[in-house]
Amino acid sequence: MIKSMTHLFHIPMQTPIANSRLTFGLYEVDLQAGELWKAGFRIKLQGQPFKVLTALLERPGQVVTREELQLRLWGKDTVVDFDHSLGTAINKIREALGDSAENPRFIETLARRGYRFIAPVGYVPAEGTPQPVSEPDKEAASTESAAPALAAIGVQADSRSSVVPVIQTSTARPLWWAIASVALVSVAVAGYLAGTSRATTAPPHITQITHDGHLAPSVNTIENHMASATDGVRLFAPTLENGHAGLAAVSLSGGSVTPMSIPPEVASPALGNISPDGSQLLLRDHLSPESEQPLWIVPTLGGSALRVGNILAHDATWMPDGKEILYAIGNDLYLTHLTGNKPELYASLPGRAFWLRWEPNGKLLRFSMIDPISHTLSLWQLAASDRRPEPVLAGFSNPSSECCGVWANGGRTFVFQSSHGGNTDLWKLSGESTKNPVRLTDGPLEFQSPVAAPNGSRVFFLGVDARSELERVTPNGELVPEKGFLSSAVRVDYTRDGKWVAWTDSAGQLWRANASGEEKLLLTPDTFDVFLAHWSPDGSRLALMAREPGKAWQIYLVGANGNDLAPLLQESRNAADPSWSPDGQSLVFGRINDAMGKENASRTLHIFHLKTNQMEQVPASDGLFSPRWSPDGHYIAALTLDQRQVKLYDVADHTWKALSVPSGADPVWASDSRSLYVHGSLVPAQPIYRVSIPDGHVQEIVRLADSRENDAVDYVFGGLTQDNTPLIRARIFAGNFYSLDLK
Template sequence: MVSSIESPSRVTFGLFEADLQTGELWKAGKRIKIQSQPFKVLSALLEHPGEVVTREDLQLRLWGKDTIVDFEHSLGTAINKIREALGDSAENPRFIETLARRGYRFIAPVSYPVAVTALASPAVLVPSTEQNAVSAAAPLSINRSRVWPLLYLVGGVAALAAAAGIGIYIGSSRGSVTPARITQITHNGRIAPGAPSMESLPATATDGVHIFSSVIQNGRAVLSQVSIANGDVLPLSIPSDIPAPSMGDLSPDGSKLLLRNHLSPESEQPLWVVPVDGGSALRVANILAHDATWMPDGDGILYAAGNQLFVTHLKDEVSTVLATVPGRAFWLRWSPDHKLLRFTIIDPLDHTTSLWELAAGGHTARPVLAKWSSPASDCCGTWTADGKYFVFQSAHDGSDDLWRLNGKSTSDPVKITNGPLRYEAPLAARNGHRIFFLGLDAQSELLRYAADRKEFVPESNFLSLANRVDFSRDHQWVAWTDAQGRLWRARTDGTEELQLTPDAMQVFLAHWSPDGKQLAMMAREPGKAWHLYSVPADGGSPQLLLKEDRNAADPGWSPDGNSLVFGRVPDLMGKESGPRAIQLLDLRTHAVTTLPGSEGLFSPRWSPDGRSIAAISFDQRKLMLYDVAAKTWRLLTETSAADPVWSATSDAIYIHAFMAPTQPIYRVAVPSGKLDEVANLASFHSGEAADYFFCGITPDNVPLVRARSSTGNLYSLDLDAK
């Protein structure tokens, strides 16, 4: 039975907060419009998170047993209105799950700003604040015989405990399972998620009281300490020698951080040791590495550079090779008994992640879960303090969740979360079996720059979900990629919208041919390299243009449409050993030629008038210009640069100076190279944008950007919770 207690007034979930008494709904502090009837349905679901609320119960709650109404239509309309307000979908729900012919269930983590007394029955679990785990008391009468069973056997071994949509699987018998507890630690939605495709993993560390994590502030990831008790965030005092610190590890005694810089695009960076309580940074010898961790004794550092693992001792700064591994190693974690090292390998060609292990004193690594996921997506494991469990993240069936292995076992992983968020970066507490992790629920929107207001404003039309945008030369059509990497096209008024690529293909960017009949794409299939494709603008199968066993990027059209200029990916998107330069592909003969003097350049863009090709140096600090007739390169400007876009008249190039403190978008005049700042971080409403990237320009040279208002929060669970 459910005890009779007063229901809490305010309920929070993700970026949303609902006041069940006043009928108001907010998202990240902004009031969201929602009609009375849909809000009543939402309230009913929020009062019973994790439970099935039947259609009959909702009918009684909203209309009463004696009211004559087209109930099915009215309820369906109300649910659609709720999903519209929350940005949810029936096909891939993050908040409201439909159970055919039965009812609905609220599946997202729920917490309450004001503590209330817990229910007497433990049958329902909801995420809580650190101080107390709570479940809402229910004025709505729930028919318990109709509630979806909270416990069922998985593979005959593990049991599922429903946690308001976060399933916690714990090996136990059906009769003795007690739900584990999910705790939401932060609520600001600004924990930096990293970018695995850019060799940036969201590493964290803990001293038992705080979690050290990167938090997005003023458009940059700032290394901060987060209170485990109340989620308070305090930026750390990091010396200016390290302008963009990336977490490597916390020393065994909890006094020193091992960091590397991640602002520069070079994949191998210096290592630094910084006291947690502030002080001077110590450069670790002359080491360049892409990841590192402390040795268990705290006197040495294990680091990864290239395809090798090294150990260096701080006393004599002498480095020795530990092992050669089959790829680039990240997330290095020693077992508590110091006898086994587990780590993640990122393959630069097929862009997969896999778990590997190396015995202490050994020199040959072996896979932990060979061919368990396809393509491989296993990453970022952590050992509990006693070594009883090894928890890692993996993607299956479109969901990124946490999984558990028993100790040093390499088989039979058990799933311990089950959406609706993406769960990443597990971190074990310094004692017990508590796990901290990142729950991603990124919110972003496309904005255009309004010069008259000197600020970015939302693009509320059909392009609001676009990531990268390209307009046809005649300005009649527009193509764009969405968050899933699919390519779309439509007329500029939004009509004749058409998806051009299959769901399984990931498109990074695409450009219209001069005649507007096709698009050239940088795209890839799951578990494969980036390749060059073309696709008809009216629809059809994408065609592979250049078959290679390496990454190719950034195709751009010649004025006559007979050739493509293209480059290679930077180190952070796949460090390769082959030569990297700007090349031309003749679409008639399939011959490939290299532009003279283009070694060390990437991201080419051919001007609309055909006279010039712009490209960026691999350190992304120089914008170069190639004279097609003279076949010579020259420096156009020296500044940080990303995502170059030519103006329609070929008299300027727009770039994002992402390394600069204010991250401006510049208009670079051609041929003078004069820089004019168009917009920067201050062009967003204060606090509305966590960060942004440059998406393109409109035919009248208006910059488009995609700004994130939130990324994710820190959560925790205890594998032993009873």
């Protein structure tokens, strides 16, 4: 909310001078030295792009026209290919900042007009440099009047302050404008504070620890929340390398990342927590999408894995004494002794708990819960004395997004993550208090998964900076980048005639354009999170799997021009993966597969008939999901919920058979229906298979894990081109660890 207010109101203050340092998020621009820095590390940026960035930073929130940039950078008498040069400069800036034209965090493109820097910008004048003051009486009045409003949002408005939240290029504004601006800000801040109980303060200094970008972030779409832990010397964190999940030990002194040797019994480790003495990790295997998995104990210094009884759980933690383990299964918490005693019911909850964290004195447990329908997150707690669960911070965000809290400062502070205005940041509560949380971070990265140092006031956390590129598979099995307008696409679908293409991007937006990239159009509102979309056979509309904030995944229909967006079903449960019949009169769909917030209802496939609004269940489809109807209508392909089998349904004979592939994800039919492509996502080599239909012959098209020089984090099978060439979304950068000191 505060970030959006900086875009609406410009408060007259000092103008930055030539040797100032401009700041935004983790970035700093030294105007005098001509350098760009991120979290203490210099980022290479050439002369012309740096000049363009400087011009945009001088007027944050305002449109800088192409003509202004041309005049400033090249002058009115210089003859250059201006459009190409400016476009190249903007692209280099975005590359340096990890920004994107489709989903900008910093630089917004305004077609045929210019560019606008959309993130909040501050500046720190060079030490000992006097700050220029224009029209001192007016500026003093405006600054003094603004002080109460600015103090309310954690900004020092004193004229001697060296940090300014918003840069204003002109200080010679009339007094009435200064008063009006301050009044508007005061009203907005007063409304903001009156509408919530949360307090804010200036964010503390953030230090970057790692730099390779291969730490695994949480994925809210599948309720996969990746925990880390520390023994005070190292961080133990989940990593992704070429689609393979693992654990790494991160040195807190130098940031080096060393992969851990995890016993083969735990093929895809997910970390629950570390023992109180810092010597053992509590792990579970999440190779399978099934939520309940065996628990294992592994020494932090390496060694064999010890199975914790015959327990299956979706999360677990150590009890404060280090002799017992508390684990979550279904909606219950159970306690088990390491000596092998029979587990005992500890507490029954109103939902599925994860991220279990005890207060150091062992008196209070705080944990997170997921609603499997709305996919919302919430914080809960229970006292060891009565074991009665109660919510923490109910109504703090809408929809609720609080999770993943840790006790810090010896239990005097509780740090958690929460999403507001589209960004995920860290917040803190004072000890056992459940009121007046204070924001610790303010973007631009997504900050999540906090870890508290066992001693002291330091908190570590993940900063998510996901970057990916779409690549196509060459005939000899190599991956080459897909250039042009589809470069940022995740999932792609072409019309049957190949003239139009629709795609989802990393922000969950749905776009369409013609095959050459012209007539590009956003088809869904910004509030929608679209997972995938498929064209109808005649190309007139699309069926999509999407959700609105705080609601279940649903199937929607939308016209090719973005018109008539409407849900297909009137249900309060999740629906997924719509696929068209060849005549365009019916859709087959399924449900989402198992996750931490699993639904209790059964998962089967259904066919919805658009003319009659009638729905029928596909025979013998219990335990299947992700259906795909072949273009000729003869078959429906689907996956088992554990993704270990791909099955084929003969529509005429009403029979199923299993295909001979070891695992499958994201099935896609070739345009002639004679083959089915699937991603072997559970296979270490990450292959793309082509299965001949109906004989079932399997051919390996590419091994994704071997196709790059070990620089990919993971892969998504994004679809096929018009000529049935596989498209792969390769994520090349995910997240790094950062820290801050609560003092």
